[in-house]
Each structure stands twice: as structure tokens, then as C-alpha cells.
Amino acid sequence: MSAQRHQTIRDLLRSALPMGTRIVAGQKGLSRVVTWTSVLHTRPPAFPTLEGHELALLSIDALHLLNDKLTLADIVNDLAQMEVAAIGVVGNIDARARAAAEEHTIPLLNLPPGTSLRHVERDVVKVLVGPPPSAEQRGMEIHEQLLQLSTENRGMAALIGAIVDATGKTVVVQDKRLDTVVALGPLKDIEDWPAIEASLANEEPLPAVFRNRVEVAQVSPDPALLELPDFGLRRLVVPIVANRMGRGFFSMLVAGNGFDALDMQFARHGAAVCALEMAKEKAIREAQKKVQGGVLERLLTGTIPADQALRQLARLGHQPNEHPYAAIAACWAQDDGPSDRRLETIFNEQVSVHGCEAVVQLLESGVVVFCADDAVNSKALPRTIRQLADSVLARVKSQYPAANLAMGIGRPVNTLSEWRSSYQEAMAAERIALQWHIYQPLYFGDLGVYRLLSLLLETAELRSFYRETLGELADERYANEEFITTLETFFEEHGNLSQTANKLHVHRNTLLYRMERIGQIGGFDLENPETRLAVHLALKIRRLLANPRNGTK
Numbered sequence: 001m002s003a004q005r006h007q008t009i010r011d012l013l014r015s016a017l018p019m020g021t022r023i024v025a026g027q028k029g030l031s032r033v034v035t036w037t038s039v040l041h042t043r044p045p046a047f048p049t050l051e052g053h054e055l056a057l058l059s060i061d062a063l064h065l066l067n068d069k070l071t072l073a074d075i076v077n078d079l080a081q082m083e084v085a086a087i088g089v090v091g092n093i094d095a096r097a098r099a100a101a102e103e104h105t106i107p108l109l110n111l112p113p114g115t116s117l118r119h120v121e122r123d124v125v126k127v128l129v130g131p132p133p134s135a136e137q138r139g140m141e142i143h144e145q146l147l148q149l150s151t152e153n154r155g156m157a158a159l160i161g162a163i164v165d166a167t168g169k170t171v172v173v174q175d176k177r178l179d180t181v182v183a184l185g186p187l188k189d190i191e192d193w194p195a196i197e198a199s200l201a202n203e204e205p206l207p208a209v210f211r212n213r214v215e216v217a218q219v220s221p222d223p224a225l226l227e228l229p230d231f232g233l234r235r236l237v238v239p240i241v242a243n244r245m246g247r248g249f250f251s252m253l254v255a256g257n258g259f260d261a262l263d264m265q266f267a268r269h270g271a272a273v274c275a276l277e278m279a280k281e282k283a284i285r286e287a288q289k290k291v292q293g294g295v296l297e298r299l300l301t302g303t304i305p306a307d308q309a310l311r312q313l314a315r316l317g318h319q320p321n322e323h324p325y326a327a328i329a330a331c332w333a334q335d336d337g338p339s340d341r342r343l344e345t346i347f348n349e350q351v352s353v354h355g356c357e358a359v360v361q362l363l364e365s366g367v368v369v370f371c372a373d374d375a376v377n378s379k380a381l382p383r384t385i386r387q388l389a390d391s392v393l394a395r396v397k398s399q400y401p402a403a404n405l406a407m408g409i410g411r412p413v414n415t416l417s418e419w420r421s422s423y424q425e426a427m428a429a430e431r432i433a434l435q436w437h438i439y440q441p442l443y444f445g446d447l448g449v450y451r452l453l454s455l456l457l458e459t460a461e462l463r464s465f466y467r468e469t470l471g472e473l474a475d476e477r478y479a480n481e482e483f484i485t486t487l488e489t490f491f492e493e494h495g496n497l498s499q500t501a502n503k504l505h506v507h508r509n510t511l512l513y514r515m516e517r518i519g520q521i522g523g524f525d526l527e528n529p530e531t532r533l534a535v536h537l538a539l540k541i542r543r544l545l546a547n548p549r550n551g552t553k
Helices: 009-015 060-066 072-081 095-104 117-129 135-151 156-167 193-200 215-219 261-301 306-315 340-354 383-399 416-435 450-455 460-474 478-492 497-504 508-522 529-545
Strands: 022-025 036-039 054-059 086-090 108-111 170-175 180-184 224-228 233-242 245-255 325-332 358-363 366-372 405-409
Touching: 009 117, 009 156, 009 261, 022 095, 022 156, 036 117, 054 060, 054 117, 060 072, 060 086, 072 086, 072 095, 086 117, 095 108, 135 156, 135 261, 156 170, 156 180, 156 261, 170 193, 170 261, 180 193, 215 233, 215 245, 233 261, 245 261, 261 306, 261 358, 261 416, 306 416, 325 340, 325 383, 325 416, 340 358, 340 366, 340 383, 366 383, 366 416, 383 405, 405 416, 416 529, 450 529, 460 478, 460 508, 460 529, 478 497, 478 508, 478 529, 497 508
Parallel strands: 036 054, 054 086, 086 108
Antiparallel strands: 022 108, 170 180, 170 245, 224 233, 233 245, 325 366, 325 405, 358 366
């Protein structure tokens, strides 16, 4: 039973044990040498030929068949006395067994559910006494086993955890913008990790082809070996490619020694399975957004009962009635700006950064967000909403300096049935931001009289009032602009003729002549208080109607 090559538990995790094997205890014993392997029998003796340094394999079901009173902790203690190198278990490992393994510094390995122990025994023996499998052969096994884990829908973190357990190295998965998606491994516990992660977000060290999302999908480059000299680390990085486009990066990090051919296989196949996971996650998100968008559109148009919408949003993970929510409506101020889809992505990014509870949706009018906040005072813009809006605006300015974003915010509401009113307020504030070229978050609660006028903007009565009040001054004629400016200044100066003349830089007599002509053209008398109020309101309506997006005047 003598082994031809010395193999440690760490070596076997890389070269023979199935992907998804988790190290649940005894990490400090991974350097133990293994000379053979043995599977537990269901009849005494359980392990008939143990001589020490074996990898003992057993299943919880087989243990119960052997002796229903025997616990896994008992087996761990017994095997420790026999000086086994490690114990591999199929089935649930309880806390007592983990504690026993830690006490004896014996690696306790949890093999994936459904694992055939005889197949594991065969694979381990091949590594111990036969010719070593090539990196390519092991790579195919890794690929198949990772695919199996993926089909079980365990998620990206579980897949990366399996690779970390198998290689002992730190693994980082990043998206196309080099933001970390998953990071696991021993380096995460060191003090320099935040600085290390920040350095990984710098695209300059990456090969040029890696940075071109289209080209990288066409050439399928090999993993690149990069140095992180500031930290004494090496990085093996490979692009993640899905649907003929670069979607992110898969990196393995190690201190000291470099990477071998088997690590290259882990990197390649790890990136390939991450591509599948990203594609699955994207498909799920798109399906959820489609359902969510349908619910929101019907809710905002009043074609679905609030209780039905509440149930559907709850299935998507939202709890609209647990906190006050406020609506945010945002759109690009120019038609040739970035896409609305990109704006939606920026909102989602910042929602994640701030840990907000929010519903983000792309609608025909642009992007609408319903964000939760504990604030109940509608007179002031809630803090969480302000932070989200400001961070989105900052992100837009850093990525698209020439683009302008109009953003309106509605007042917080307490129930889902009120979301429509907050949305209408947000849309009204957004329209005013567009018309007045205000490229800062505009809160409906700060709009004064425009709060009322903006909500009446689409009504025929508002336009009729505007035209009837201003008369011919509402016509699109160049000569009227001077009169309109004069009227607006008159009201800004509270009807004081001397101050109005000074602000317009005209003689008082000139102003008096203009005011007389304004009355004649408009057909109104500004000495009448009711008329004065109506004209003042008409001028404010004119500002709302001036934006081409709101229709012609």
C-alpha cells in the first residue's frame, strides 16, 4: 500500500476530489500527507486496514447502517487515534463533529451531495499510485463538475467558494466595470485587502485586448499573469465572455509562489462557468424587470388594484407598505445623450452602493424609482432619497460630463395605493427641471405654486385660462417678448414702477407707455387685484408651457 508520490490534502483537493468539496474544519491540517484512501464499511470493522495517513471516506447513511448509536464525532475521535490524514463525509456534518476535527487538527471535508465514494476512492488512488493526470484532463473534470454545481442553481458565491476550497487561493469575480461581484479566499482576512481590491479595480494593468469588450470575445485570450508589487502578490486574470461580449473578469490571487498549469485550468473553466452564471442572473433579472414593469405601469395608470399589485411586488422581494416611499423620475435632457438603459443601470448601481430598498424600472418616459425612507416630514427632501439622487447625479457627471440629467422627486407616501400620486409629482418636477434647465434633483415639495400648476399642465382648462387671461400677448410674436419681460419684472418688483424701470434700465415714462400698451394688447386692467392675480398666474403657466416637451403654447 505504499504510495509512489507524496500528496497532501491540499494537493488532492486540486487534483482528485470533486469540485464543491468544502473544508468545514481542520484547515491547519491541509498539509498532512496522504498515503492511501479507505471507504467506511457498513459492517464491522468499519475501516479494516487503516495504517495511518489515509483519507477516510464515509457517508452519514452508511454510518447509521453500521451503528445507529454511533455519531460522526465518535468516528472523528476514533480516526484521530488511528492517525488518519483527513476525513471526507457525504451528508450533514454537525457542530460536535466539527469541534472534534478542530481539536485533532484533522481536515474534515464535506463532499457534494450524491457523491459516489467509490469513484472518489478510485480517483484518489489514481493520483497516489498511477501516472499523474494531465492538467487538461483534470481541467475537463473541473469543467464538468462546475457545470453540475451551476445546474443545481447554488449561485455565483457557491461556485467561487468551491474553487477557493479546491485551490486554496483567493478568487475575485468582477463585472465589466471592474466592480467586485464575489471575492472569497484567505487574502480577504488581511489588513491590506481593501487596498488590494481597489488596485484590482484599475484597468490600466490589464492587457489592451482585455479592455475591449468586443475584441476580447473574438480572440478568446489566455489568462494573463500580472504582478501586484505593492502587496507582494501575483494575479492570474482571464476575461469572462458571454453572448459574444466581455462581461467581466475572473482573477486568482496568491502570495509568494506563482501559478501552475492546473491553476490555468481552474481560471479558464472558472471564468467559463461564471459567464453562464452571469447570463442566468441577467435572464432572471430581465424576467423580473418585465413583470415588475408591467405591475408598475398598471399601478401608475390605475388599471390594477393596489392589493393585487402589492402581492406581485412582494413576490419580487419588495415590501411597499413597510416604509414610506418617494418616487424619482429621471430622463436625459438631450436626445443624443446616453441610453435610458444606461441610466437605469446607474440607478441600480447606486441603490446597491447605498443599500437602499428601492424599485428601479425603465418606462417609456424614462427611469422611475420608488425608494424607501423612514422620513415622514414631506416638507423637506428625505435624507435617503437625497443621497441616492445626488450619488446618481455625481456618477452621471463623472461618466458623461457633457450629458444633462433632469430629475424630479415626489413627496413620500405611506401606502402602495399612494405611489401614483408621488409618481405624478415626480413627473411634474421633472418637467419643470427640463423646462428651466435645472440639472439638479428637483423636489416637488419645494415648488411652491408650481406644484399646483404642474399637476394641471395636461388639462385644456389650464391652457384656456392662459390664453384668455393674456389675450393677444399669448401669441408667438417677437414684439410681445419685450412686453412679457416687462410684465414679469413688474411682478418680481411687487408692482413698484420705479424699481421695475430701474431693473429694466428704461425711463419711468417709457415703462408707463409699455404698461399702457400691455393693457391694450392683453385687454386687461392691472389696477384690478383679481386681474393682477390672474395675469401673474398666467405668466407662471407660460413658463411651464414654454418647454417643447410639454407641447406648444
